[in-house]
Amino acid sequence: MSVDAGTLAVGFDELAVLKRLALDGAHRGEVKVSCRSLGEDLGVSTQTASRRLQALEDAECISREKVGDGQFVELTETGIGLLKREYEDYRAIFEQKGSLSLAGTITTGMGEGRHYVTLPGYKVQFEEKLGYDPYPGTLNVTLSAASKRERSGMASLEGVDITAWEDEERTYGGATCYPAVIESTDGHTFERAHVIEPDRTHHDTAELEIIAPERVRDELGLLDGDEVSVYVESA
Numbered sequence: 001m002s003v004d005a006g007t008l009a010v011g012f013d014e015l016a017v018l019k020r021l022a023l024d025g026a027h028r029g030e031v032k033v034s035c036r037s038l039g040e041d042l043g044v045s046t047q048t049a050s051r052r053l054q055a056l057e058d059a060e061c062i063s064r065e066k067v068g069d070g071q072f073v074e075l076t077e078t079g080i081g082l083l084k085r086e087y088e089d090y091r092a093i094f095e096q097k098g099s100l101s102l103a104g105t106i107t108t109g110m111g112e113g114r115h116y117v118t119l120p121g122y123k124v125q126f127e128e129k130l131g132y133d134p135y136p137g138t139l140n141v142t143l144s145a146a147s148k149r150e151r152s153g154m155a156s157l158e159g160v161d162i163t164a165w166e167d168e169e170r171t172y173g174g175a176t177c178y179p180a181v182i183e184s185t186d187g188h189t190f191e192r193a194h195v196i197e198p199d200r201t202h203h204d205t206a207e208l209e210i211i212a213p214e215r216v217r218d219e220l221g222l223l224d225g226d227e228v229s230v231y232v233e234s235a
């Protein structure tokens with residue numbers, strides 16, 4: 001198995017070297033490394049340690065400068081990015097069971113949210129199942145790369161089912177709502193919101209849509225590009 005780093009593949013053996021280097025501080029700046037002590041730390045031969053460093057350099061995960069009795073090694077942005085991906089996975093596994101913490105930026109969407117949210121077939125269900133009449137629209141949040149991946153964890157939370165319905169002209173798809181709290185970077189929170197995942201949507205998984213009884217932009221003073229955290233829970 002391997003993970004992509006740039007054009008070359010970095011295997012889990014190399015990832016272990018990357019982690020070892022970062023534990024020595026190589027993600028913050030140059031550290032002096034010898035292949036022999038690296039090999040001893042990892043339980044492999046000096047030659048194997050040397051080969052793995054070469055693979056990491058080829059994949060542009062580290063930069064290094066050889067000196068007489070060893071080398072100075074530093075993690076690159078690509079290398080740090082690979083470790084962060086691992087970190088996010090472990091966070092998803094061990095932290096905050098039953099809730100998700102997502103991060104992203106406020107964006108303007110296609111202006112369709114308003115139309116759908118106010119349709120009578122949905123409006124009635126929101127009032128009955130969520131306990132409020134939503135502000136007409138959806139607050140769109142473009143998720144960071146890590147949060148886009150973590151978003152799939154929402155499927156394991158308990159959601160409120162909004163069922164499909166139809167009028168004389170067409171059918172409308174169902175949706176799932178999850179209770180959510182939105183926090184702006186100045187620490188203010190909006191508590192009474194829901195992430196809404198329509199079964200049919202024109203957005204990809206990087207786009208999160210939120211409904212609430214109030215206009216959240218006004219409540220939290222949010223403009224396009226502002227960062228927010230969205231804490232999603234089970235219903």
Ligand SMILES: Cc1cc2nc3c(=O)[nH]c(=O)nc-3n(C[C@H](O)[C@H](O)[C@H](O)COP(=O)(O)O)c2cc1C
Nearest residue numbers: 109110111112113116138172173198200201202203
């Ligand atoms: C409650 C609700 C129901 C929706 N139902 C449908 C649907 O039946 N068919 C469809 O193509 N899109 C549906 N959508 C998704 C919209 O087409 C669109 O992807 C999205 O909501 C646009 O949001 P934006 O204007 O904020 O960018 C629905 C959206 C919401 C909020």
Ligand SMILES: Nc1ccn([C@@H]2O[C@H](COP(=O)(O)OP(=O)(O)O)[C@@H](O)[C@H]2O)c(=O)n1
Nearest residue numbers: 108109110111113114137138139215216217
């Ligand atoms: N609870 C809500 C719902 C929408 N909104 C905003 O209200 C406007 C109308 O929502 P919309 O979904 O029709 O429009 P876009 O998200 O496509 O821009 C947008 O500016 C949303 O960001 C909000 O601030 N709070």
Ligand SMILES: [Mg+2]
Nearest residue numbers: 109113138139
């Ligand atoms: Mg919207």
